[in-house]
Amino acid sequence: MKPYQLITVGDQAISIEFPNEINPEINLRLQALAKIITADKVVGVQAVIPAYHTLLVTFDAMRITPRKLKQQLERIIADQLAAPLPPKRTLIIPVCYEDPYGPDLSDVADYAGISTDEVIKRHTGKSYLIYFLGFLPGFAYMASVDDQIAMPRLSKPRVKIPAGSVGIAGIQTGFYPVTSPGGWRLIGKTPLTLYQPDNPEPFYHAGDEIKFEAIDKETFDVIKQADELGHYHVKVVTENA
Amino acid sequence: MHNLSVIQPGLQTTIQDLGRVSHQIDGFPVSGSMDQASHRLANLLVGNRGKTACLEFALTGPTLIFRVATFITITGGQFSPTLNGKPIPENEAIRVHENDELAIGSANAGRYGYLAIKGGIQVPEVMDSRSTTLRIGIGGFNGRALQAGDQLPISPQETLRSFGHRRVNQAFLESFRDPKTMLQNPLVIRILKGPQWSLFSKSDQRLLQHQQYQLTSEADRMGYRLAGKPLTTSLKSLLSEATVFGGIQITSNGQPIVLLADRQTTGGYPVIATILTADIGKIVQCQNHQLIQFQLTDLKTAEDELQKQTELLQRLKAEFIEQRYQAPIGINRSAAQRIRGLFEGGFSKG
Incomplete structure (x- = not known):
């Protein structure tokens, strides 16, 4: 205990x-x-x-x-x-790591001493627990990324980070549900709308796991369009903990 | 249904209830009224439930026209409200008629005022609350502060039991929240040791209690920054934890921020102390440059003070129920009310 x-x-x-x-x-x-x-x-x-x-x-x-x-x-x-822990729920979130969506991807690769492809492989290679939501509605604090790519946050935060951006801050990773200032290293972007003021409740919660899936730019556009029309369904995998 | 017209919006007027309490788990700021004691008192005076949505205004209140007859009251800071140009008292139920114009004016003392309207402001709930969270644009009226030309939904109200008794006297106000404390300088605010109290040096713990802080102009619904001699304990970064209303964080420059209604749900700065719930309204009502002196107390005192405040409201509610059949008899039937209105020629209470 x-x-x-x-x-x-x-x-x-x-x-x-x-x-x-x-x-x-x-x-x-x-x-x-x-x-x-x-x-x-x-x-x-x-x-x-x-x-x-x-x-x-x-x-x-x-x-x-x-x-x-x-x-x-x-x-x-x-x-x-x-008691045993309840079953685990993993949500698959598509992320495009290509330009211009991951402005800090090459910095993270330099920091880790590996290629950008290897950074993407490491980032998508495991699932991350949502420890809690805070800072902004739907801002998920997730961990832990591979130690090698755990680059500390920017010393000077950006004034404006577009909604959907996916970043790394030390061992933490996460996405920005709304456009906001922030200091995380941005390595990609999800085409999904993570926050809608008229339907503000997030579709993920603390205790869920998130697994990122790399997509190319064409797929990004296709998913974005489908999601905006309400036709995209996030893949969910449920398993026993 | 849209029966309340905004003529002038005031500096920052928002719809607030007691907050979006249960969605903090998803990262939503709780919001709700800054001075919840005044919010509850306002609702009680017009016969609403405590959490009914009111208008909260800061420093300069709105000017409004009622398109239906109803009952209102104003609590919180000391403003200079007028109805059709004639001064009306605060902390007392007032009858308004169709096309009456209410001008709240500016705060002579205090910072936030509350306008309760019988039946409440009936904007739709967003995630179980009508509170506005400006930072993320949800709740209240289209997620924003009021603007000239807005029309708010309120319902016509013709009766209010014990109407003539629905006021509070000076003695009540003095025990509920002594209005003289608004003029105290420094204002004494009671605190409890916070979860990270023991991480601070003895000299920092003493400094927090023995120096006078000044409220800076960086004060909004998220929090109030105070300025004083900086605390010097250097703390390595903490894991974020959930925040509370009235938590006192010490930021990296050694200065305190008091966390208020629109605070982030979690934060990583150490919380050296928390303000007594019973005293949160006092600090919320401070204007810029106000001097503040923290006084450490214990949980028993905090509970007793909150109990005292709650009992005053409960007793008042019981009195209003008892006074239903005491003269002056309240406005119970609409016909009687209309006839009475004719004799009184409008808005005076008789």
């Missing part, structure tokens, strides 16, 4: 804290806990917000005391830690 601590944060939140590391096993436990706490409808609980190694549980202090909530959480955590 993983050691954890319950820490009150302010007067209306409790943080479930696991060891301070980026570890998929710890994070998958947190995601499972988040689902259970939501499904259990614990009186007074308002929201659960996962991060790498923490799960924040916010509550209405007029409906439950921190002491009572801690007791309930301890019980839920004990049950959950004894």
